[in-house]
Amino acid sequence: MEDKQSPVLIQVYMADDDGAVREELLARQIGEDTYELLSSPGLAQNLARGDIVSIKDKNAPAEVLKRGGNFCIQIYADYISPEDVTALENDVIRELDGTLDGLCEGVLALAIPAKNGMEKINAFFDKFREKTGVEYYYANVYKNLDDDSDETLLYWWLDS
Structure with a gap:
């Protein structure tokens, strides 16, 4: 049996265009099919760092059992200068108590505490x-x- 405290990489379902597409995320296993996300996704939707999720069906989106209190902000660009990325990361930490959770070329994933307010x-x-x-x-x-x-909001952050 795996140590449930050690970080693991999990596959999170994103889409099924011509075969399932998944994103790999760092998580902490807390049950057989239950994980706490340790980073926000760069592509997958409806998830953020700190969420408790269940992944019983590898070909369906993860089920959010409990929100972790963070917004996941995703940024997509052909190019963002390293200086702009560094400045953004520093400002997010200082001004919003957030984190830059992922960076791959022009794709950034950030976790921003909802307590900041939209x-x-x-x-x-x-x-x-x-x-x-x-x-x-x-x-x-x-x-x-x-x-x-459809821009209907979930409003989960009002409960945070």
Whole structure:
């Protein structure tokens, strides 16, 4: 049996375009099919660092059992200068008590505590967008992940 305190890499289902697509995330196993996410995803939706999730079906999205209190902010760009990434990471830590959880070329994943409030978070990332021209997205706030035009919010952060 694995040590449930040691970090493990888990596969999180994202899509099934021509075969299942999964993202690998660092997690802590806390039950047979239950994990605490130790990082926010760069591509998968509806998840963030600190969430407790169940993965019983490898071909379906992870079920969120308990929110960890973080928004997952995802940024996609063809290129972001190393200086801008470093400045963003430092500012996120200092101003929002958040973390840069993942970086792969122009894809960034950040965990931002919901206690900051969406207004403050939006203002922060709006400044980043104005400076760099790069858009940001909340990955774990929308109810209907299968319909990009449906912006119905989950409002889980109101309970945090």
